Amino acid sequence: MSLPPITNWHGDERAATAAETALAEGRAARIRREVAEIRTAAEQLAAGSPAEAEVAAFLTDQALMLERAGGEARSARHLRPEQDTIAEPGMFPTPALRALLIARAVLEGTGR
Numbered sequence: 001m002s003l004p005p006i007t008n009w010h011g012d013e014r015a016a017t018a019a020e021t022a023l024a025e026g027r028a029a030r031i032r033r034e035v036a037e038i039r040t041a042a043e044q045l046a047a048g049s050p051a052e053a054e055v056a057a058f059l060t061d062q063a064l065m066l067e068r069a070g071g072e073a074r075s076a077r078h079l080r081p082e083q084d085t086i087a088e089p090g091m092f093p094t095p096a097l098r099a100l101l102i103a104r105a106v107l108e109g110t111g112r
Contacts, residue, residue: 002015003020003021003024003074003077004016016077024074024076027077028070028071028072031066031067031071031079032067035067035071038066039059039060039063041103041106041107042057044106044110045106058102062096063099065095065096069083069096070084082094083096085097085100
């Protein structure tokens with residue numbers, strides 16, 4: 001997949017390089033895998049206690065926002081750090097990262 005042209009502050013356009021395209025495609029693939037993990041955990045929690053149902057709703061919302069922010073290469077290219085699941089040293093975890101960590105804890109607890 002080719003990315004749309006990159007435009008600088010002066011309005012000059014250039015084609016995305018192969019490295020930029022590969023980076024965006026790799027990031028989008030990672031986001032799609034993480035969204036699948038989060039949704040799987042949400043499905044497992046949805047029929048549980050009221051507290052588990054609320055956690056499932058949080059996970060579902062975060063999965064949707066993460067998917068919209070970076071599920072395709074063209075959007076993953078512009079994924080902001082506060083939207084991503086990458087842990088930054090010295091920074092609080094983003095809501096997306098918290099959702100992923102909760103999902104992994106749920107899935108680990110169920111042996112999936």
